[in-house]
Amino acid sequence: MKYPVTLGVNGESFELLVEAHKPLLHVLRDDLNLTGARRGCESGYCGACTVLLDRQPVHSCSVLAVAAVGKEITTIEGLAVNRQLHPLQEAFVADGAIQCGYCSPGFILTAKALLDGEPQPDSSTVREWLKGNICRCTGYAKIVSAVLNAAGKVRAGEGR
Amino acid sequence: MQYVEPGSLTEALQTLSQNGEEGKVLAGGQSLLLMLHLGLVRPAVLVSLQRLSDLTAIAYDPKGGLRLGAMTTQRAIETSPLVRQHCPMLARTSSLIASVHVRMLGTLGGNLCHNLPGADPPPALIALDATVLLASTRGVRELAIAELFSGFMETAVRPDELLTEIRIPPASLGGRAVYLKHCVRSVDPALVGVAVRLKLAGDGVTCADLRIGVGGVSPTPYRAGSAEKILRGQRLSRDSISAASAVAAAECDPITDAHGSARYRRKMLEVFMRRALTGGWNGDGAAALC
Numbered sequence: 310m311k312y313p314v315t316l317g318v319n320g321e322s323f324e325l326l327v328e329a330h331k332p333l334l335h336v337l338r339d340d341l342n343l344t345g346a347r348r349g350c351e352s353g354y355c356g357a358c359t360v361l362l363d364r365q366p367v368h369s370c371s372v373l374a375v376a377a378v379g380k381e382i383t384t385i386e387g388l389a390v391n392r393q394l395h396p397l398q399e400a401f402v403a404d405g406a407i408q409c410g411y412c413s414p415g416f417i418l419t420a421k422a423l424l425d426g427e428p429q430p431d432s433s434t435v436r437e438w439l440k441g442n443i444c445r446c447t448g449y450a451k452i453v454s455a456v457l458n459a460a461g462k463v464r465a466g467e468g469r
Numbered sequence: 470m471q472y473v474e475p476g477s478l479t480e481a482l483q484t485l486s487q488n489g490e491e492g493k494v495l496a497g498g499q500s501l502l503l504m505l506h507l508g509l510v511r512p513a514v515l516v517s518l519q520r521l522s523d524l525t526a527i528a529y530d531p532k533g534g535l536r537l538g539a540m541t542t543q544r545a546i547e548t549s550p551l552v553r554q555h556c557p558m559l560a561r562t563s564s565l566i567a568s569v570h571v572r573m574l575g576t577l578g579g580n581l582c583h584n585l586p587g588a589d590p591p592p593a594l595i596a597l598d599a600t601v602l603l604a605s606t607r608g609v610r611e612l613a614i615a616e617l618f619s620g621f622m623e624t625a626v627r628p629d630e631l632l633t634e635i636r637i638p639p640a641s642l643g644g645r646a647v648y649l650k651h652c653v654r655s656v657d658p659a660l661v662g663v664a665v666r667l668k669l670a671g672d673g674v675t676c677a678d679l680r681i682g683v684g685g686v687s688p689t690p691y692r693a694g695s696a697e698k699i700l701r702g703q704r705l706s707r708d709s710i711s712a713a714s715a716v717a718a719a720e721c722d723p724i725t726d727a728h729g730s731a732r733y734r735r736k737m738l739e740v741f742m743r744r745a746l747t748g749g750w751n752g753d754g755a756a757a758l759c
Contacts, residue, residue, distance in 0.1 A: 310471050329472035329515060330505060352503050353571055354656065365573045371502045372574065375472050376495070376517055419570070440656050441568025 319387025327374045334358045334369040345385035345414040356442030359415035366419040385414035400459035408446035420456040471514045486606045486629045496579030535637040539578025558646035562593040587658025591690035595682030596664035597641040602634040621688035647748040659685035660729045661737045663745040687722045714742040
């Protein structure tokens with residue numbers, strides 16, 4: 310059965326007709342063309358599909374689109390403002406925390422949720438939050454240091 | 470498949486009552502949606518509880534103990550000042566579940582009702598002597614937590630019933646309690662999860678009472694009664710703890726899956742039970758971590 314829904318994504322409102330069983334991930338990718346949310350394991354482990362739901366990181370493969378009505382959804386496409394990258398995105402580039410890039414949107418969004426709630430996390434807190442995201446290229450040292458560097462920049466007022 | 474979001478508990482219970490086996494409750498969706506996508510469940514009606522904000526309350530009073538609404542997320546339990554103060558073992562148990570992502574949406578009630586092997590809250594709540602409230606249009610019944618888990622991924626919840634609340638009695642709060650989890654990667658379910666709550670007698674070495682909950686090892690979580698019996702009323706020592714752990718390992722009914730073999734689970738149950746009991750004895754749960 311299809312339901313008319315209004316989804317709030319990256320500050321915009323979208324009216325759609327979605328089937329009850331459709332995960333938010335598929336709606337974002339197939340209906341809204343927001344392919345920054347990646348298809349990975351589709352079983353709530355790898356974190357490639359991470360988006361923010363009311364500013365908290367969730368696996369969009371494990372959320373029904375019909376259940377996301379009235380919630381604020383943020384994907385990686387919503388992070389840059391006026392083509393200016395978010396400090397986390399800049400830090401990932403500067404620190405070489407990206408190789409193939411498949412996992413990067415998920416890592417960056419998870420890190421954003423962390424820094425929004427806790428601007429000065431220590432490295433073990435960063436690692437704890439990033440447990441739900443898997444990278445198969447770089448390992449995690451550069452990713453953790455990029456998040457810590459971005460936190461420093463946000464504190465210093467260089468970013469948003 | 471139909472999707473409904475009842476606006477009240479009464480409405481939710483009526484919906485469940487009307488749909489019987491065809492209806493399925495959706496809480497945080499962190500287990501159910503995976504099963505749905507894999508085609509393991511095909512309900513005609515999905516009954517979402519997300520509008521029932523009454524079911525997310527966490528309350529404490531000295532007479533009633535700790536009460537958690539079934540829709541309380543794992544993240545809310547992990548970070549709740551009330552839970553951290555009165556039942557730190559449960560807050561810590563929640564913090565060990567999967568990842569932050571899963572804990573943001575996954576609920577305590579949903580976790581219990583799926584009864585997936587390796588779930589962390591069941592053994593913790595068994596050791597805490599918790600009860601659950603099961604509501605339906607027929608009324609409300611209170612069930613001891615150990616009776617909830619009736620078999621492999623099966624529970625005593627009837628199709629028209631809704632698990633609404635988890636209660637931890639005052640007598641279970643404030644004592645020595647430990648939950649230890651053994652898994653390969655920290656986001657995995659427990660290969661072995663052992664929860665111990667114990668009370669020492671005035672002499673500081675005799676075990677006045679204890680409860681042990683075990684998860685991950687067998688098809689369903691259970692209370693390790695034989696191990697408890699060996700220690701209850703006895704002096705705690707390395708020897709008595711080892712003896713109790715050996716009995717628990719001998720008596721378990723371990724499963725084999727992708728995470729570990731039955732033989733490995735049995736061995737690790739002995740190790741982790743020894744560590745959890747030692748941690749409870751020393752009053753230092755964290756020190757018992759591997």
